[in-house]
Amino acid sequence: MSAAATGATAQRVLWQVRRDRRTAALILAVPVLLLVLMRYVFDGEPQAFQKIGAPLCGLFPFILMFLVTSITMLRERTTGTLERLMTMPLSKLDLLGGYGIAFGLLAALQATLVCATGFIALGLHAPHGAWLVGVLAVGNAVLGMALGLLVSAFAETEFQAVQFMPAIVFPQMLLCGLFVARDSMAPVLYDISWALPLTYAYDALARATSPAPLGAALVADVAVVVGATLACLAGGALTLRRATA
Amino acid sequence: MAEPAIEVSDLGVTRGERQVVTGLSLSVARGSVTGLLGPSGCGKSTLMRSIVGVQARVTGTVRVLGRAAGDAELRPRIGYVTQAPSVYVDLSVSENLRYFARLLSAPGERIGELIETVGLRGLEQHLVGALSGGERARVSLATAMLNSPELLILDEPTVGLDPVLREELWRTFRELADDGTTLLISSHVMDEAAECDALLLMRNGTLLAQTTPQELRELTGEHDLGRAFLAIIRGRAA
Numbered sequence: 445m446s447a448a449a450t451g452a453t454a455q456r457v458l459w460q461v462r463r464d465r466r467t468a469a470l471i472l473a474v475p476v477l478l479l480v481l482m483r484y485v486f487d488g489e490p491q492a493f494q495k496i497g498a499p500l501c502g503l504f505p506f507i508l509m510f511l512v513t514s515i516t517m518l519r520e521r522t523t524g525t526l527e528r529l530m531t532m533p534l535s536k537l538d539l540l541g542g543y544g545i546a547f548g549l550l551a552a553l554q555a556t557l558v559c560a561t562g563f564i565a566l567g568l569h570a571p572h573g574a575w576l577v578g579v580l581a582v583g584n585a586v587l588g589m590a591l592g593l594l595v596s597a598f599a600e601t602e603f604q605a606v607q608f609m610p611a612i613v614f615p616q617m618l619l620c621g622l623f624v625a626r627d628s629m630a631p632v633l634y635d636i637s638w639a640l641p642l643t644y645a646y647d648a649l650a651r652a653t654s655p656a657p658l659g660a661a662l663v664a665d666v667a668v669v670v671g672a673t674l675a676c677l678a679g680g681a682l683t684l685r686r687a688t689a
Numbered sequence: 690m691a692e693p694a695i696e697v698s699d700l701g702v703t704r705g706e707r708q709v710v711t712g713l714s715l716s717v718a719r720g721s722v723t724g725l726l727g728p729s730g731c732g733k734s735t736l737m738r739s740i741v742g743v744q745a746r747v748t749g750t751v752r753v754l755g756r757a758a759g760d761a762e763l764r765p766r767i768g769y770v771t772q773a774p775s776v777y778v779d780l781s782v783s784e785n786l787r788y789f790a791r792l793l794s795a796p797g798e799r800i801g802e803l804i805e806t807v808g809l810r811g812l813e814q815h816l817v818g819a820l821s822g823g824e825r826a827r828v829s830l831a832t833a834m835l836n837s838p839e840l841l842i843l844d845e846p847t848v849g850l851d852p853v854l855r856e857e858l859w860r861t862f863r864e865l866a867d868d869g870t871t872l873l874i875s876s877h878v879m880d881e882a883a884e885c886d887a888l889l890l891m892r893n894g895t896l897l898a899q900t901t902p903q904e905l906r907e908l909t910g911e912h913d914l915g916r917a918f919l920a921i922i923r924g925r926a927a
Contacts, residue, residue, distance in 0.1 A: 452791035459788075460779050463816070524775030528832070531741055533764045534792050687745040687759065689704050 445537045453534075453542020454549075457516070461550065471512070471550065475504035475558045483566045494568055496622060498653035499646055501562045502577045503622070505551040505585035506645060507613055513547060513592030514605045521596065530686045539684065540593070540677060544586060551585030552578070571655040580652060580666075584645045587669055590676035591641075597683035616642035621650070641672035692755055694719045694840055694871035695740055699749035702735050702894075709735050710894045713749070717873055717887070722866045724882050725875040726918065727891035733875040734772060736891070737842050740873070741769045754840060765793065768833030772844040774825040778818035782809055782828050785817060786835065793836035803831040806861055808854050823849045830858075841865070843874045847881065859884045879915035890918055897921055 461468050479497060486493035520526040529539060555578045563574040570577050595612060599605040619629070619637040626637050637643045648665035651658055695717035702710040710732045717723045725733050738744035739751055742759020751758035754766055776785045786800045804810055807827035812820065817828055830846050847855045859881070862872050866886070874885070882888055883902050890897040898905070898921055906912055909920040 448794070449792050452788055456777070456780070456784070456788040459784050460777065463779050463781075523778065524771050524773055525777060527743055527771065528769070528775040529792075531743060531764060531767065531769050532789075532792050533761075533794075685745070687743050687747075689745045 445535050445541070449534045449538040450541040450545065453539055454545035457543060457546035458549070460516070461546070467512075471508055472554055472557055475508070475554060476561045478504075479558060479562055479566065490567075493566075494653070497562060497566070498568045498570065498577070499622060499649035501558045501568070502555070502581040502584055502649040502652070503617075503642075503646065504558055505555050505581045506588035506642065507609075507617075508554060509547050509551055509585040509588035510592040510613055511606070511609055512550075513543065513589040514596045514599065514608060515592075515602055517543075517593050517596040518599055518602060518605045522600075526684070527688070530684070536681045536684050540681060543593070544589060547589050548582060548586055552582050555581035555585070568653070569655075570653055572652050572658060576652045577649065580645070580648050583666065583669055583673075584649075587641060587645060587673045587676070590673045590680060593680035594676045594683065597680070613642075616640045619643065620646035622646050641669060644668040644672070691719055693717055694721075694754060695873065696752040697736075697740070697749070700736070700739060700751060701748040702732075702739060702744060703746050704735070708894065710739070713894075713896050715889055715896055715899050717871060717889075719871050720866055720869045721886040722862055722872045722874065722884065723887040723889060724885035725873060725889045725891065726877065726879065726882055727897075729877055731891045732894040733891055734844055735894075737769070737844050737873065737875060741767060741842055743769075765836060766839045768836070768838035768841045770826075770829050770833045770841075770843045770846055772848075774817075774822075774829035776817050776825065776828045776832060778825075779816065781814050781816055782820075783813040785828055786831060789832045790835050795835040795837075799835050799837075803834055806834070807831045808857070823851070823854075826850070838870070840871045841873070843872065845875055845877070847876065847878075879913075879918060882914045882918075890921060892922060 479501065482497050483493060486497070559574045559578050559581070562568040563570050591612070595608045596605060599608065619633055619640055620642045621637070626634050629637070644665040648662055648669065651662050693716040698714045700710055700713040701708065713736065725736065727733055735744060739747050740753055740758055742763070753763055756763055782804070783800065786803070790797065790800055804813060807830055809824065809827055809831070812824065817825055820828070826846065826848065830843065833841060847858060850858070862874065866872055885902065888900050888902060888905060890900070900908070902914060905914060905917045909917040911917040911920055
């Protein structure tokens with residue numbers, strides 16, 4: 445693994461984002477606008493806005509990075525640039541690391557904007573500090589990136605890659621406990637929810653945005669999210685083949 | 690004599706259920722320009738991919754610069770240009786070259802030299818996606834030459850190019866070979882065969898002949914290399 449190759453890749457991904465200003469604007473503006481929209485949808489129910497909106501600030505980057513990474517990596521696969529990179533002195537970790545740094549920075553920027561909007565302008569509470577939500581958000585972004593990288597191997601077109609969003613992200617959003625407490629779901633769904641990484645990502649955010657002391661449960665949540673991220677990255681690295689048929 | 694740059698023996702490649710390359714053996718001398726000729730679909734690209742080490746399901750042996758094809762140590766020593774230009778369409782010409790130069794630890798001044806070589810001066814700041822097919826192919830070609838590799842594998846590098854530029858590129862290939870670089874260049878245009886030191890003629894996944902332009906003409910009594918190739922195919926069939 446080389447720092448130069450990792451850095452060069454991170455910079456290249458950021459160049460691509462900068463060239464595509466409309467996508468960059470969407471990445472930064474859409475979550476902020478959605479949060480403002482939610483604030484007024486829940487106009488008469490401020491407790492519900494706090495319960496859903498506050499953790500959501502840390503989940504937006506997960507959704508975004510899943511989408512952006514799956515499409516960017518799919519493009520690398522279909523345009524032949526991945527094959528070219530695989531013939532060059534670049535390790536898979538350099539490529540994954542470069543993506544991680546570039547999208548991690550973008551996620552940090554997005555999380556800062558969303559958290560500033562939510563916790564300053566819209567009056568959401570973060571009893572343990574908005575910074576904690578921001579840090580969790582960047583971790584979730586890296587999880588989204590790892591998952592997007594993995595699923596990009598199973599899509600042949602960008603259209604298919606976009607379909608993974610409702611197929612893989614939406615069920616996790618429904619089952620993670622954000623909208624309905626998990627223990628009031630049908631028992632089979634409750635059982636399934638234990639196996640989904642977003643459940644732990646949400647649980648950490650719910651603890652970070654409620655006044656109860658944080659405790660060991662937060663550490664356990666973070667450990668599961670980190671473990672799931674590493675597992676997805678390892679799976680994604682396996683799909684980056686040097687030799688193909 | 691020095692060890693050949695490429696030595697292939699009894700290469701076989703299957704793709705899906707189909708055997709796309711069968712029993713292929715050849716060698717490519719160091720510092721030569723070798724033309725790989727044959728109709729579209731005859732296995733030229735598959736052979737090139739096997740040499741670079743990106744082809745899966747390969748049997749037989751492929752030795753490149755004294756090592757097994759695909760060896761990690763070979764990666765900085767080989768430049769490979771695929772038939773479809775593999776560069777970032779959402780970056781400019783110069784951003785593409787700067788990125789790959791950093792990956793290949795190539796000196797920055799190579800970028801300017803190569804932009805000149807492939808005739809892209811004035812287009813440095815243009816997005817690759819806004820260029821013509823031939824221009825994109827030249828960005829892809831320049832990328833492979835950034836770190837001055839010992840072996841260049843070029844899959845149809847001159848398709849769709851202006852004849853003047855095509856001639857200039859062939860002159861560049863010749864100069865590189867004179868400086869010791871080995872070039873394996875595929876083409877389906879027989880008039881490019883005359884520019885090569887050695888020729889590999891392929892058809893239906895097999896090697897018809899390993900020869901030189903001179904030898905091919907003498908063997909078949911045809912001055913035109915296209916007709917000579919045809920004579921070889923007919924001779925085989927007879």
